[in-house]
Amino acid sequence: MQLDGDLYSRVIAWMKILLPLAALGLLSTLFLISRTVDPTQQVIVDEIDLEQRAHEQGVTNPSFAGVTGGGDEVMFQAERARPDLSNPERLIADTVMARFRLTEGTIVDITSEHADMHQSNFTASLDGNVTVTTSNGYLIHTDRIDARYDYLHAETPGPVEGSGPPGEITAGKMRLVSNEETGIAELVFTDGVKLIYKPNGSKD
Incomplete structure (x- = not known):
């Protein structure tokens, strides 16, 4: 019984390590296959809009x-x-x-x-x-x-x-x-x- 308990504890310990690694791998895959987005484009548009609103005071x-x-x-x-x-x-x-x-x-x-x-x-x-x-x-x-x-x-x-x-x-x-x-x-x-x-x- 003691051997079975040790095996169970070891399995749980390994699962605590492997499952988070697997999750990180899935997330990495999603980012790799997703479409590339240029984040600077949106920032430029926002800056122009804010400057225009501040100037026009509309x-x-x-x-x-x-x-x-x-x-x-x-x-x-x-x-x-x-x-x-x-x-x-x-x-x-x-x-x-x-x-x-x-x-x-x-x-x-x-x-x-x-x-x-x-x-x-x-x-x-x-x-x-x-x-x-x-x-x-x-x-x-x-x-x-x-x-x-x-x-x-x-x-x-x-x-x-x-x-x-x-x-x-x-x-x-x-x-x-x-x-x-x-x-x-x-x-x-x-x-x-x-x-x-x-x-x-x-x-x-």
């Missing part, structure tokens, strides 16, 4: 909301925004959506490729494929629209085209303002307005 998916003096809610969202390094009051944004929720219930959405916002002046200029959509049925396209977010005011410096409940509309300019007498928001088209009347949304 943020992703920024948003802010407020209320105008007349009680209308204003909200701005962007895919990315960055400050103007030469003017800290100026903010440059890309892929922008502005929403005006008016006191009488109408919602006005404005989307654009870019926006130039000035914080202390409470102004924003949206440009690049600007689309104005209202919950009461207007869809307007233009190149640029200048807006304020301390009170209700948005105006295009150039021509607009689109459609609404009356029909198809083209005009030299368009303004979104609050009527001074009633306080109700209005879309005002000026400078050579053309309307193709289409009652009840007719396409003919």
Whole structure:
């Protein structure tokens, strides 16, 4: 019995040595047959990205909301925004959506490729494929629209085209303002307005 016990102890002792060695051999084989990776490539990309972010001081998916003096809610969202390094009051944004929720219930959405916002002046200029959509049925396209977010005011410096409940509309300019007498928001088209009347949304 003593001999069997000694043999058992020796086997266990050898297994404690052989099994870890076998495991190391398997791991070594895996590393040898794996694809070679250059670790410096990822480091370079990370360094460039960090330097770019530090230089641009940009943020992703920024948003802010407020209320105008007349009680209308204003909200701005962007895919990315960055400050103007030469003017800290100026903010440059890309892929922008502005929403005006008016006191009488109408919602006005404005989307654009870019926006130039000035914080202390409470102004924003949206440009690049600007689309104005209202919950009461207007869809307007233009190149640029200048807006304020301390009170209700948005105006295009150039021509607009689109459609609404009356029909198809083209005009030299368009303004979104609050009527001074009633306080109700209005879309005002000026400078050579053309309307193709289409009652009840007719396409003919």
